[in-house]
Amino acid sequence: MMKQVPVGVSARHIHLSPEHIEILFGEGYALTEMKPLSQPGQYAANETVAVIGPKGEFGKVRILGPARKQTQLEISRTDAFAIGVKPPVRESGNIEGTPGIQLKGPAGEVTIEQGVIVAARHIHFHTSDAEQWGIQDKQELKVQLGGDRGLVLEHVIARVSDDFALDMHIDTDEANAAGASNGDIATILD
Amino acid sequence: MMKQVPVGVSARHIHLSPEHIEILFGEGYALTEMKPLSQPGQYAANETVAVIGPKGEFGKVRILGPARKQTQLEISRTDAFAIGVKPPVRESGNIEGTPGIQLKGPAGEVTIEQGVIVAARHIHFHTSDAEQWGIQDKQELKVQLGGDRGLVLEHVIARVSDDFALDMHIDTDEANAAGASNGDIATILD
Numbered sequence: 001m002m003k004q005v006p007v008g009v010s011a012r013h014i015h016l017s018p019e020h021i022e023i024l025f026g027e028g029y030a031l032t033e034m035k036p037l038s039q040p041g042q043y044a045a046n047e048t049v050a051v052i053g054p055k056g057e058f059g060k061v062r063i064l065g066p067a068r069k070q071t072q073l074e075i076s077r078t079d080a081f082a083i084g085v086k087p088p089v090r091e092s093g094n095i096e097g098t099p100g101i102q103l104k105g106p107a108g109e110v111t112i113e114q115g116v117i118v119a120a121r122h123i124h125f126h127t128s129d130a131e132q133w134g135i136q137d138k139q140e141l142k143v144q145l146g147g148d149r150g151l152v153l154e155h156v157i158a159r160v161s162d163d164f165a166l167d168m169h170i171d172t173d174e175a176n177a178a179g180a181s182n183g184d185i186a187t188i189l190d
Numbered sequence: 191m192m193k194q195v196p197v198g199v200s201a202r203h204i205h206l207s208p209e210h211i212e213i214l215f216g217e218g219y220a221l222t223e224m225k226p227l228s229q230p231g232q233y234a235a236n237e238t239v240a241v242i243g244p245k246g247e248f249g250k251v252r253i254l255g256p257a258r259k260q261t262q263l264e265i266s267r268t269d270a271f272a273i274g275v276k277p278p279v280r281e282s283g284n285i286e287g288t289p290g291i292q293l294k295g296p297a298g299e300v301t302i303e304q305g306v307i308v309a310a311r312h313i314h315f316h317t318s319d320a321e322q323w324g325i326q327d328k329q330e331l332k333v334q335l336g337g338d339r340g341l342v343l344e345h346v347i348a349r350v351s352d353d354f355a356l357d358m359h360i361d362t363d364e365a366n367a368a369g370a371s372n373g374d375i376a377t378i379l380d
Contacts, residue, residue: 076366077369078266148345149279149345150345152344154342155338155340171367172268173366176363177363177368
């Protein structure tokens, strides 16, 4: 049985806490949806923020909604070199001890003390997909991407939930190293 | 026997023909060496050129010397998106049908008709290394990079010559996808 998974390429983006949305966009502000993402309930917002690092900045970083408990900026290692920060590779939500960064919105600025990560490559599985393929939550997988830049990604973390839709999330460095694009099909190796 | 190879990360760079050096830097101009590279006789020059694409530009792209028969710009896929060109993955020297680009130096400008590539990942072997490990010129290898972003690069092209020193050349996208840096050690898989 071929375990095939669609590829979703994550460009740099940010998740904001309700508190930081108010600081950056104004009291009582609510994010507005531009388009839905592959994971149910998640969306790319119309809103962006500026991210200012020690060596450079990105003027418009897309906000993904809805708001989360903690603000988290996810950038590639290429991005990290460009703005002069040294984020570790982390799973989403695990931001303890990560670098901070300055954020600027239309209504204000805030410097977060931590929250900058390079996202660890992972696959979202609906519980039914994971059961069918015998895959456990948190399991590390090897995943092949084809083509003339083909490669096998190791340490791809399985995340299993009834709230997830089947999708492998890699960042732009990983996609470009593999010559891969959104919607390509990857294969989980045994 | 572990077949271990040092990693060399190639940032964007350009090789210039003698004719283009004169157009960009002036009649009779000769490149000057900033530092030697891993391959015997090759060097990073003090000189840089501006590279101007349809959607963006890089102000200072390092020239690698000595001059070559054909001008060739080697950029990452990340770079390619940034400046709006669509180079194929190619071996060095194989530029037929690749996109052109505008170059600007202190003495003049030139638009090349072809020569922009994403360099195919490859390993330089001295003939004696290749013989010891049973590796043939042009052979495609699988090469493992370790760490928490570990991955296996496929289609790594072996290039064997008495003029080469052992070194694997990957670009910044590949290095960043693997969390790898100059001087890391990669392992050729059987």
